[in-house]
Amino acid sequence: MAARKEPVIWMRPEQAPVGRPAERSRAEITTAAVELADQEGIEAVSMRRVAAALGTGAASLYRYVATRDDLLDLMTDSTAAAYDLPAPSGDWQADLLEIARQAQRIMRRHPWLPTLVITRPALGPNGIDLLEHLLDVLADHPAEPARKLEAFALLNALTALSVQNESAATNPGAQRQSVYLRHVATAGTHPRIAALLAATSPDEAPDDQFATVLTRALTGVLG
Structure with a gap:
């Protein structure tokens, strides 16, 4: 049986429907990741480092962003907000x-x-x-x-x-x-x-x- 592919992150809820109320947002997490990459390069971006920049644990980030790849996609798309169209x-x-x-x-x-x-x-x-x-x-x-x-x-x-x-x-x-x-x-x-x-x-x-x-x-x- 073929592996089930998850939809892109923008087609998933901001946070899992169960668990504690949201304390962070994807936008806040993305901003922290972008700032880290700007300062130290993309290699420095990890769930652990971004969580540390936000003053939380890496495990809590997975409630909002499932994988590092998701985080990279969020970072890339966030920069496109700067266009004047x-x-x-x-x-x-x-x-x-x-x-x-x-x-x-x-x-x-x-x-x-x-x-x-x-x-x-x-x-x-x-x-x-x-x-x-x-x-x-x-x-x-x-x-x-x-x-x-x-x-x-x-x-x-x-x-x-x-x-x-x-x-x-x-x-x-x-x-x-x-x-x-x-x-x-x-x-x-x-x-x-x-x-x-x-x-x-x-x-x-x-x-x-x-x-x-x-x-x-x-x-x-x-x-």
């Missing part, structure tokens, strides 16, 4: 790029978030609002609904990767790799790499590069 302007590319710009700012505030967006994307109430907004922006676009959903996933993934790359670029290892690549280009044995680096504009801001790549990718998906 105005009415569509009529320029779908500009509107989607604005969503991506906001996503960059949110992910920069929460350095742990890009990894979760890529490895375990969660779609809770705030994420649903964001998806609805994107579909509203694309309401008059002739692309099939499935392509619009792909555009939503692509926007999130590319934005997360861009923020990860920003962080990696400051790593000494990445800087050494850049020096090595320039060394290879000047050695004369890899002319195509040399031509590529010569054609790359050092004056183009990373944000401008991101906008170009994202727009090209979304246009390709939506047709």
Whole structure:
């Protein structure tokens, strides 16, 4: 017999129907977990550590959140509450790029978030609002609904990767790799790499590069 799968946490009651009255809320627990991850990284987030931050025992948290995975989903979705979602302007590319710009700012505030967006994307109430907004922006676009959903996933993934790359670029290892690549280009044995680096504009801001790549990718998906 196949194992019974629990519904996503947003389809479950805030607290078990039996037991003592609720002393905490999911929102309060999620906030504590986000603050812990912001300060120490996502690896520091455990039921025990979050319970300690709230001044309670880990066992009591399980009355509100069944697993650490549930907690991670709550954390991811909570960050989507920070989006400002105005009415569509009529320029779908500009509107989607604005969503991506906001996503960059949110992910920069929460350095742990890009990894979760890529490895375990969660779609809770705030994420649903964001998806609805994107579909509203694309309401008059002739692309099939499935392509619009792909555009939503692509926007999130590319934005997360861009923020990860920003962080990696400051790593000494990445800087050494850049020096090595320039060394290879000047050695004369890899002319195509040399031509590529010569054609790359050092004056183009990373944000401008991101906008170009994202727009090209979304246009390709939506047709």
